[in-house]
Amino acid sequence: MILAAVGEVGEGFFKERTSETLPCQAKSTHLFCFDWAKENIDSFATPAQQHVEIVAISVVAGFAIAFALALVAHRRRWLQPPLLAATGVIYTVPSLALFFILLPVTGLGRDTVIVALSAYTLQVIYRNVTTGLANVPSAAKEAARGMGMSERQILWRVELPLAVPEIVAGLRIATVSTVALATFAVFINAGGLGTKIYGSGNLTFPTSIVIAGGLAMAIAFAFDLILLAVQRRVTPWRRAAQA
Protein backbone atom coordinates (compact mmCIF):
# COMPACT_ATOMS: atom_id res chain seq x y z
CA MET A 1 0.00 0.00 0.00
CA ILE A 2 2.74 2.43 0.90
CA LEU A 3 4.56 1.76 -2.35
CA ALA A 4 1.36 2.23 -4.30
CA ALA A 5 0.84 5.63 -2.80
CA VAL A 6 4.16 7.09 -3.94
CA GLY A 7 3.16 7.86 -7.50
CA GLU A 8 -0.39 8.97 -6.95
CA VAL A 9 -1.11 10.17 -3.47
CA GLY A 10 -4.46 11.86 -3.95
CA GLU A 11 -6.97 9.83 -5.87
CA GLY A 12 -7.16 6.07 -5.69
CA PHE A 13 -5.17 5.75 -2.50
CA PHE A 14 -7.57 3.20 -1.09
CA LYS A 15 -7.92 1.11 -4.22
CA GLU A 16 -6.71 -2.44 -4.41
CA ARG A 17 -3.20 -2.64 -5.81
CA THR A 18 -3.32 -5.22 -8.56
CA SER A 19 -1.96 -5.08 -12.08
CA GLU A 20 -5.43 -4.49 -13.51
CA THR A 21 -6.63 -1.60 -11.38
CA LEU A 22 -3.70 0.65 -10.56
CA PRO A 23 -5.21 4.06 -9.88
CA CYS A 24 -3.27 6.04 -12.45
CA GLN A 25 -3.58 3.37 -15.10
CA ALA A 26 -7.29 3.87 -15.47
CA LYS A 27 -6.87 7.37 -16.89
CA SER A 28 -5.64 6.93 -20.45
CA THR A 29 -4.28 10.48 -20.70
CA HIS A 30 -2.12 10.20 -17.60
CA LEU A 31 1.43 10.62 -18.89
CA PHE A 32 3.32 8.54 -16.37
CA CYS A 33 2.22 6.06 -13.71
CA PHE A 34 5.05 5.25 -11.33
CA ASP A 35 3.20 2.35 -9.74
CA TRP A 36 2.73 0.61 -13.05
CA ALA A 37 6.33 1.33 -13.99
CA LYS A 38 7.58 -0.23 -10.77
CA GLU A 39 5.53 -3.37 -11.23
CA ASN A 40 6.20 -3.84 -14.92
CA ILE A 41 9.71 -2.63 -15.57
CA ASP A 42 10.94 -6.24 -15.78
CA SER A 43 8.76 -6.88 -18.81
CA PHE A 44 10.89 -4.40 -20.80
CA ALA A 45 14.07 -6.48 -20.49
CA THR A 46 13.34 -8.95 -23.30
CA PRO A 47 12.09 -6.33 -25.81
CA ALA A 48 15.12 -4.14 -25.02
CA GLN A 49 17.46 -7.07 -25.57
CA GLN A 50 15.75 -7.94 -28.88
CA HIS A 51 16.04 -4.28 -29.85
CA VAL A 52 19.78 -4.16 -29.17
CA GLU A 53 20.27 -7.39 -31.14
CA ILE A 54 18.33 -6.12 -34.17
CA VAL A 55 20.34 -2.88 -34.21
CA ALA A 56 23.73 -4.53 -33.65
CA ILE A 57 23.25 -7.15 -36.37
CA SER A 58 21.81 -4.63 -38.85
CA VAL A 59 24.58 -2.08 -38.37
CA VAL A 60 27.37 -4.67 -38.49
CA ALA A 61 25.94 -6.17 -41.69
CA GLY A 62 25.35 -2.74 -43.21
CA PHE A 63 28.87 -1.63 -42.30
CA ALA A 64 30.46 -4.76 -43.80
CA ILE A 65 28.64 -4.26 -47.12
CA ALA A 66 29.06 -0.47 -47.31
CA PHE A 67 32.74 -0.65 -46.33
CA ALA A 68 33.44 -3.29 -48.99
CA LEU A 69 31.57 -1.24 -51.62
CA ALA A 70 33.50 1.90 -50.66
CA LEU A 71 36.87 0.11 -50.90
CA VAL A 72 35.97 -1.27 -54.35
CA ALA A 73 34.85 2.20 -55.48
CA HIS A 74 38.04 3.70 -54.05
CA ARG A 75 40.05 1.73 -56.62
CA ARG A 76 37.58 2.04 -59.45
CA ARG A 77 36.46 5.67 -59.29
CA TRP A 78 33.87 5.30 -62.07
CA LEU A 79 31.80 3.14 -59.69
CA GLN A 80 31.34 5.97 -57.19
CA PRO A 81 28.42 7.91 -58.72
CA PRO A 82 26.26 4.84 -59.51
CA LEU A 83 26.87 3.32 -56.06
CA LEU A 84 25.99 6.60 -54.37
CA ALA A 85 22.79 6.84 -56.41
CA ALA A 86 21.81 3.22 -55.73
CA THR A 87 22.33 3.45 -51.97
CA GLY A 88 20.51 6.80 -52.07
CA VAL A 89 17.41 5.21 -53.59
CA ILE A 90 17.40 2.52 -50.88
CA TYR A 91 17.86 5.21 -48.23
CA THR A 92 14.86 7.13 -49.56
CA VAL A 93 12.51 4.15 -49.33
CA PRO A 94 10.98 4.36 -45.84
CA SER A 95 12.14 1.36 -43.83
CA LEU A 96 8.58 0.54 -42.79
CA ALA A 97 7.68 0.27 -46.48
CA LEU A 98 10.78 -1.80 -47.17
CA PHE A 99 9.69 -4.33 -44.52
CA PHE A 100 6.55 -5.09 -46.48
CA ILE A 101 8.19 -4.97 -49.90
CA LEU A 102 10.52 -7.71 -48.60
CA LEU A 103 7.52 -9.65 -47.27
CA PRO A 104 7.20 -12.07 -50.23
CA VAL A 105 10.95 -12.79 -50.06
CA THR A 106 11.82 -13.00 -46.37
CA GLY A 107 8.38 -13.29 -44.74
CA LEU A 108 7.29 -12.00 -41.35
CA GLY A 109 9.95 -11.82 -38.65
CA ARG A 110 13.40 -10.61 -37.71
CA ASP A 111 15.24 -11.47 -40.95
CA THR A 112 13.12 -8.95 -42.82
CA VAL A 113 13.85 -6.20 -40.31
CA ILE A 114 17.58 -6.89 -40.39
CA VAL A 115 17.73 -6.86 -44.19
CA ALA A 116 15.72 -3.62 -44.39
CA LEU A 117 17.58 -1.78 -41.63
CA SER A 118 21.03 -2.80 -42.85
CA ALA A 119 20.05 -1.66 -46.36
CA TYR A 120 19.01 1.65 -44.82
CA THR A 121 22.47 2.19 -43.23
CA LEU A 122 24.37 1.65 -46.50
CA GLN A 123 24.09 5.20 -47.83
CA VAL A 124 25.38 7.03 -44.74
CA ILE A 125 28.26 4.62 -44.11
CA TYR A 126 29.27 4.32 -47.77
CA ARG A 127 29.26 8.10 -48.22
CA ASN A 128 31.34 8.71 -45.11
CA VAL A 129 33.92 6.04 -45.96
CA THR A 130 34.40 7.47 -49.47
CA THR A 131 34.65 11.09 -48.28
CA GLY A 132 36.95 10.00 -45.46
CA LEU A 133 39.29 8.32 -47.93
CA ALA A 134 39.05 11.24 -50.36
CA ASN A 135 40.01 13.74 -47.64
CA VAL A 136 43.27 12.01 -46.73
CA PRO A 137 46.04 14.57 -47.43
CA SER A 138 47.94 13.59 -50.55
CA ALA A 139 51.19 14.50 -48.75
CA ALA A 140 50.64 11.59 -46.37
CA LYS A 141 50.02 9.20 -49.26
CA GLU A 142 53.07 10.43 -51.16
CA ALA A 143 55.27 10.11 -48.10
CA ALA A 144 54.04 6.51 -47.67
CA ARG A 145 54.70 5.79 -51.34
CA GLY A 146 58.16 7.34 -51.01
CA MET A 147 58.85 5.02 -48.08
CA GLY A 148 58.23 2.11 -50.42
CA MET A 149 54.78 1.05 -49.21
CA SER A 150 52.61 -0.94 -51.59
CA GLU A 151 49.12 0.33 -52.55
CA ARG A 152 47.59 -2.19 -50.15
CA GLN A 153 49.83 -1.05 -47.29
CA ILE A 154 49.02 2.60 -48.03
CA LEU A 155 45.29 1.82 -47.88
CA TRP A 156 45.36 -0.12 -44.61
CA ARG A 157 48.15 1.73 -42.75
CA VAL A 158 47.75 5.31 -43.94
CA GLU A 159 44.47 6.09 -45.68
CA LEU A 160 42.00 4.08 -43.54
CA PRO A 161 43.46 5.13 -40.16
CA LEU A 162 43.32 8.79 -41.23
CA ALA A 163 39.72 8.31 -42.43
CA VAL A 164 38.58 6.82 -39.10
CA PRO A 165 36.90 9.98 -37.74
CA GLU A 166 34.66 10.32 -40.81
CA ILE A 167 33.93 6.59 -40.92
CA VAL A 168 32.93 6.59 -37.25
CA ALA A 169 30.83 9.72 -37.77
CA GLY A 170 28.87 7.82 -40.44
CA LEU A 171 28.53 4.79 -38.20
CA ARG A 172 27.20 6.92 -35.37
CA ILE A 173 24.52 8.53 -37.54
CA ALA A 174 23.55 5.13 -38.96
CA THR A 175 23.40 3.46 -35.54
CA VAL A 176 21.39 6.14 -33.79
CA SER A 177 18.80 6.28 -36.62
CA THR A 178 18.61 2.49 -36.70
CA VAL A 179 17.78 2.34 -32.98
CA ALA A 180 14.83 4.69 -33.57
CA LEU A 181 13.67 2.85 -36.70
CA ALA A 182 13.89 -0.58 -35.07
CA THR A 183 10.76 0.27 -33.05
CA PHE A 184 8.86 -0.35 -36.33
CA ALA A 185 9.89 -4.02 -36.12
CA VAL A 186 6.68 -4.63 -34.18
CA PHE A 187 4.66 -4.21 -37.40
CA ILE A 188 6.33 -7.27 -38.89
CA ASN A 189 6.25 -9.43 -35.75
CA ALA A 190 9.95 -9.08 -35.01
CA GLY A 191 9.77 -7.94 -31.39
CA GLY A 192 11.86 -5.11 -29.97
CA LEU A 193 10.75 -2.12 -27.92
CA GLY A 194 8.00 -1.35 -30.44
CA THR A 195 5.98 -4.15 -28.86
CA LYS A 196 5.75 -2.01 -25.72
CA ILE A 197 4.40 0.92 -27.74
CA TYR A 198 1.99 -0.86 -30.05
CA GLY A 199 0.82 -4.29 -28.95
CA SER A 200 -1.79 -6.69 -30.35
CA GLY A 201 -3.37 -4.16 -32.68
CA ASN A 202 -3.59 -1.27 -30.22
CA LEU A 203 -1.46 1.49 -28.80
CA THR A 204 -0.35 0.57 -25.31
CA PHE A 205 -0.94 3.18 -22.65
CA PRO A 206 1.23 6.28 -22.10
CA THR A 207 3.48 5.02 -19.31
CA SER A 208 4.54 2.05 -21.40
CA ILE A 209 5.14 4.28 -24.44
CA VAL A 210 7.24 6.71 -22.39
CA ILE A 211 9.39 3.91 -20.94
CA ALA A 212 9.86 2.19 -24.29
CA GLY A 213 10.68 5.47 -26.07
CA GLY A 214 13.04 6.48 -23.25
CA LEU A 215 14.80 3.11 -23.37
CA ALA A 216 15.20 3.40 -27.14
CA MET A 217 16.82 6.82 -26.76
CA ALA A 218 19.05 5.52 -23.94
CA ILE A 219 20.16 2.61 -26.16
CA ALA A 220 20.90 5.09 -28.97
CA PHE A 221 23.06 7.26 -26.72
CA ALA A 222 24.82 4.21 -25.28
CA PHE A 223 25.74 3.00 -28.78
CA ASP A 224 26.87 6.53 -29.63
CA LEU A 225 29.17 6.71 -26.61
CA ILE A 226 30.62 3.27 -27.35
CA LEU A 227 31.43 4.27 -30.94
CA LEU A 228 33.00 7.51 -29.75
CA ALA A 229 35.16 5.57 -27.26
CA VAL A 230 36.22 3.17 -30.03
CA GLN A 231 37.22 6.11 -32.20
CA ARG A 232 39.34 7.61 -29.39
CA ARG A 233 40.98 4.24 -28.94
CA VAL A 234 41.94 3.69 -32.59
CA THR A 235 43.12 7.25 -33.27
CA PRO A 236 45.63 7.93 -30.45
CA TRP A 237 47.52 10.49 -32.57
CA ARG A 238 44.52 12.84 -32.51
CA ARG A 239 44.67 12.99 -28.71
CA ALA A 240 48.40 13.65 -28.89
CA ALA A 241 47.82 16.48 -31.35
CA GLN A 242 45.18 18.09 -29.16
CA ALA A 243 47.29 17.95 -25.99
Place this chain on the structure above:
Amino acid sequence: MNASIGGAIEFIFEPQSSNVTGGKEVGGLSQVIELTLNQLELTVLALALSLVVALPIGLYLGHRGVGEALAVGLGNVGRAVPELALIALMASVVGVGVLNMTVALAVLGVPPILTNAFVGIRQVDRAPVDAARGMGMTEAEILFKVEMPLAVPTLMAGIRGATIAIVATATIAPLAGVLTLGDFIINNNVYGQNGLLAGGILVALLALALEFGLAGLQRLLTSKGLRLSAA
Protein backbone atom coordinates in the same frame (compact mmCIF):
# COMPACT_ATOMS: atom_id res chain seq x y z
CA MET B 1 -2.94 -16.34 -48.40
CA ASN B 2 0.64 -15.24 -49.04
CA ALA B 3 1.55 -11.92 -50.55
CA SER B 4 2.62 -11.76 -54.17
CA ILE B 5 3.65 -8.86 -56.38
CA GLY B 6 0.87 -9.72 -58.80
CA GLY B 7 -1.68 -9.81 -55.98
CA ALA B 8 -0.48 -6.47 -54.67
CA ILE B 9 -0.74 -4.82 -58.09
CA GLU B 10 -4.24 -6.22 -58.47
CA PHE B 11 -5.08 -4.83 -55.03
CA ILE B 12 -3.92 -1.37 -56.10
CA PHE B 13 -6.10 -1.26 -59.21
CA GLU B 14 -9.13 -3.46 -58.46
CA PRO B 15 -11.22 -3.51 -55.27
CA GLN B 16 -10.89 -6.88 -53.50
CA SER B 17 -13.26 -8.80 -51.27
CA SER B 18 -12.26 -8.82 -47.61
CA ASN B 19 -12.84 -11.35 -44.84
CA VAL B 20 -13.90 -8.90 -42.17
CA THR B 21 -15.86 -6.06 -43.78
CA GLY B 22 -19.01 -8.05 -44.37
CA GLY B 23 -19.00 -8.02 -48.15
CA LYS B 24 -17.68 -4.45 -48.55
CA GLU B 25 -14.79 -4.43 -50.99
CA VAL B 26 -11.42 -2.89 -50.06
CA GLY B 27 -8.46 -1.55 -52.01
CA GLY B 28 -8.73 -0.47 -55.62
CA LEU B 29 -7.60 2.65 -57.38
CA SER B 30 -10.07 5.12 -55.86
CA GLN B 31 -9.12 4.20 -52.29
CA VAL B 32 -5.43 4.21 -53.19
CA ILE B 33 -5.71 7.71 -54.64
CA GLU B 34 -7.69 8.96 -51.63
CA LEU B 35 -5.17 7.61 -49.11
CA THR B 36 -2.21 8.87 -51.16
CA LEU B 37 -3.69 12.36 -51.22
CA ASN B 38 -4.31 12.20 -47.46
CA GLN B 39 -0.70 11.21 -46.83
CA LEU B 40 0.55 13.93 -49.17
CA GLU B 41 -1.65 16.54 -47.48
CA LEU B 42 -0.43 15.55 -44.02
CA THR B 43 3.18 15.62 -45.24
CA VAL B 44 2.82 19.08 -46.78
CA LEU B 45 1.13 20.49 -43.66
CA ALA B 46 3.77 19.08 -41.32
CA LEU B 47 6.63 20.16 -43.59
CA ALA B 48 5.18 23.69 -43.82
CA LEU B 49 4.93 23.89 -40.02
CA SER B 50 8.48 22.68 -39.48
CA LEU B 51 9.77 25.12 -42.13
CA VAL B 52 7.99 28.03 -40.46
CA VAL B 53 9.48 27.09 -37.09
CA ALA B 54 12.98 25.93 -38.02
CA LEU B 55 14.06 27.91 -41.07
CA PRO B 56 14.01 31.45 -39.56
CA ILE B 57 15.81 30.28 -36.42
CA GLY B 58 18.43 28.33 -38.38
CA LEU B 59 19.03 31.19 -40.82
CA TYR B 60 19.27 33.78 -38.04
CA LEU B 61 21.64 31.72 -35.89
CA GLY B 62 23.74 30.85 -38.94
CA HIS B 63 23.97 34.49 -40.04
CA ARG B 64 24.91 35.66 -36.55
CA GLY B 65 27.19 32.66 -36.04
CA VAL B 66 25.80 31.91 -32.59
CA GLY B 67 24.02 28.94 -31.04
CA GLU B 68 26.00 26.18 -32.70
CA ALA B 69 25.43 23.84 -29.73
CA LEU B 70 21.66 24.31 -30.04
CA ALA B 71 21.49 23.97 -33.82
CA VAL B 72 23.79 20.98 -34.16
CA GLY B 73 22.88 19.31 -30.85
CA LEU B 74 19.18 19.41 -31.70
CA GLY B 75 19.93 17.65 -34.97
CA ASN B 76 21.75 14.86 -33.16
CA VAL B 77 19.13 14.40 -30.46
CA GLY B 78 16.34 14.56 -33.03
CA ARG B 79 17.77 11.57 -34.84
CA ALA B 80 17.47 9.45 -31.69
CA VAL B 81 13.77 10.18 -31.09
CA PRO B 82 11.76 7.05 -31.96
CA GLU B 83 9.00 8.21 -34.31
CA LEU B 84 6.65 5.42 -33.27
CA ALA B 85 6.81 6.47 -29.60
CA LEU B 86 6.33 10.12 -30.53
CA ILE B 87 3.21 9.45 -32.63
CA ALA B 88 1.82 6.98 -30.10
CA LEU B 89 2.28 9.39 -27.22
CA MET B 90 0.72 12.25 -29.18
CA ALA B 91 -2.26 10.07 -30.07
CA SER B 92 -2.89 8.73 -26.60
CA VAL B 93 -2.10 11.78 -24.45
CA VAL B 94 -2.99 14.81 -26.58
CA GLY B 95 -5.50 13.21 -28.90
CA VAL B 96 -6.02 12.02 -32.46
CA GLY B 97 -6.70 13.97 -35.63
CA VAL B 98 -4.97 15.84 -38.43
CA LEU B 99 -3.89 18.84 -36.34
CA ASN B 100 -2.17 16.73 -33.67
CA MET B 101 -0.51 14.55 -36.30
CA THR B 102 0.73 17.65 -38.12
CA VAL B 103 2.40 18.86 -34.94
CA ALA B 104 3.89 15.43 -34.11
CA LEU B 105 5.30 15.03 -37.64
CA ALA B 106 6.61 18.61 -37.69
CA VAL B 107 8.71 17.70 -34.65
CA LEU B 108 10.57 15.27 -36.93
CA GLY B 109 11.12 17.92 -39.60
CA VAL B 110 12.54 20.63 -37.34
CA PRO B 111 15.99 19.15 -36.48
CA PRO B 112 17.27 18.47 -40.02
CA ILE B 113 16.00 21.82 -41.34
CA LEU B 114 17.40 23.82 -38.40
CA THR B 115 20.78 22.08 -38.42
CA ASN B 116 21.26 22.35 -42.17
CA ALA B 117 20.13 25.98 -42.30
CA PHE B 118 22.67 26.82 -39.61
CA VAL B 119 25.51 24.81 -41.12
CA GLY B 120 24.70 25.93 -44.67
CA ILE B 121 24.79 29.64 -43.84
CA ARG B 122 27.81 29.22 -41.55
CA GLN B 123 30.00 27.58 -44.14
CA VAL B 124 29.40 30.17 -46.84
CA ASP B 125 32.74 31.59 -47.99
CA ARG B 126 33.44 34.80 -45.99
CA ALA B 127 34.91 36.68 -48.98
CA PRO B 128 31.60 37.30 -50.85
CA VAL B 129 29.92 38.20 -47.54
CA ASP B 130 32.60 40.79 -46.75
CA ALA B 131 32.38 42.10 -50.31
CA ALA B 132 28.61 42.47 -49.96
CA ARG B 133 29.02 44.31 -46.68
CA GLY B 134 31.62 46.56 -48.28
CA MET B 135 29.16 47.36 -51.07
CA GLY B 136 26.77 48.64 -48.41
CA MET B 137 24.26 45.78 -48.33
CA THR B 138 22.13 45.54 -45.20
CA GLU B 139 22.36 42.42 -43.03
CA ALA B 140 19.02 41.20 -44.40
CA GLU B 141 20.21 41.70 -47.98
CA ILE B 142 23.41 39.82 -47.20
CA LEU B 143 21.40 36.90 -45.79
CA PHE B 144 18.82 36.71 -48.58
CA LYS B 145 20.87 37.75 -51.60
CA VAL B 146 24.31 36.32 -50.81
CA GLU B 147 24.30 33.70 -48.08
CA MET B 148 21.05 31.91 -48.87
CA PRO B 149 21.68 31.41 -52.61
CA LEU B 150 25.15 30.07 -51.81
CA ALA B 151 23.74 27.74 -49.14
CA VAL B 152 20.98 26.25 -51.35
CA PRO B 153 22.50 22.75 -51.61
CA THR B 154 22.83 22.36 -47.81
CA LEU B 155 19.46 24.02 -47.11
CA MET B 156 17.73 21.76 -49.59
CA ALA B 157 19.47 18.67 -48.21
CA GLY B 158 17.90 19.48 -44.83
CA ILE B 159 14.47 20.04 -46.36
CA ARG B 160 14.72 16.80 -48.33
CA GLY B 161 15.74 14.88 -45.22
CA ALA B 162 12.82 16.39 -43.31
CA THR B 163 10.37 15.56 -46.11
CA ILE B 164 11.45 11.94 -46.32
CA ALA B 165 11.27 11.52 -42.53
CA ILE B 166 7.80 13.09 -42.42
CA VAL B 167 6.31 11.17 -45.35
CA ALA B 168 7.76 7.92 -44.02
CA THR B 169 6.32 8.48 -40.57
CA ALA B 170 2.96 9.72 -41.92
CA THR B 171 2.54 6.04 -42.80
CA ILE B 172 1.71 5.28 -39.17
CA ALA B 173 -0.77 8.18 -38.88
CA PRO B 174 -3.74 5.73 -38.94
CA LEU B 175 -2.70 4.92 -35.34
CA ALA B 176 -3.91 8.45 -34.60
CA GLY B 177 -7.05 8.29 -36.69
CA VAL B 178 -5.69 9.93 -39.84
CA LEU B 179 -6.10 7.52 -42.73
CA THR B 180 -3.01 7.41 -44.95
CA LEU B 181 -1.50 4.65 -47.08
CA GLY B 182 -0.33 3.10 -43.82
CA ASP B 183 -3.92 1.95 -43.26
CA PHE B 184 -3.14 -0.93 -45.65
CA ILE B 185 -0.29 -1.89 -43.30
CA ILE B 186 -1.74 -1.19 -39.87
CA ASN B 187 -5.19 -2.66 -40.49
CA ASN B 188 -3.89 -5.62 -42.41
CA ASN B 189 -6.61 -7.90 -41.04
CA VAL B 190 -8.96 -5.88 -43.28
CA TYR B 191 -6.73 -5.60 -46.33
CA GLY B 192 -4.90 -8.94 -46.22
CA GLN B 193 -1.33 -9.84 -47.18
CA ASN B 194 -1.57 -8.35 -50.66
CA GLY B 195 -2.74 -5.10 -49.06
CA LEU B 196 0.36 -5.10 -46.84
CA LEU B 197 2.67 -5.49 -49.81
CA ALA B 198 0.69 -2.92 -51.81
CA GLY B 199 0.99 -0.46 -48.89
CA GLY B 200 4.76 -0.94 -48.79
CA ILE B 201 5.09 -0.42 -52.54
CA LEU B 202 2.87 2.69 -52.57
CA VAL B 203 4.66 4.35 -49.62
CA ALA B 204 8.02 3.66 -51.26
CA LEU B 205 6.86 5.15 -54.58
CA LEU B 206 5.46 8.23 -52.82
CA ALA B 207 8.73 8.84 -50.96
CA LEU B 208 10.80 8.38 -54.14
CA ALA B 209 8.49 10.74 -56.07
CA LEU B 210 8.87 13.43 -53.41
CA GLU B 211 12.65 12.98 -53.32
CA PHE B 212 12.98 13.30 -57.09
CA GLY B 213 10.63 16.28 -57.11
CA LEU B 214 12.68 18.10 -54.49
CA ALA B 215 15.94 17.20 -56.24
CA GLY B 216 14.50 18.87 -59.35
CA LEU B 217 13.45 21.92 -57.32
CA GLN B 218 16.95 22.14 -55.88
CA ARG B 219 18.42 22.21 -59.38
CA LEU B 220 16.08 25.08 -60.28
CA LEU B 221 16.96 27.05 -57.14
CA THR B 222 20.72 26.62 -57.49
CA SER B 223 22.22 29.65 -59.21
CA LYS B 224 23.80 29.14 -62.62
CA GLY B 225 27.23 30.06 -61.32
CA LEU B 226 27.13 27.38 -58.63
CA ARG B 227 25.93 24.76 -61.09
CA LEU B 228 28.81 25.61 -63.44
CA SER B 229 31.43 25.40 -60.72
CA ALA B 230 30.06 22.03 -59.57
CA ALA B 231 30.21 20.60 -63.10
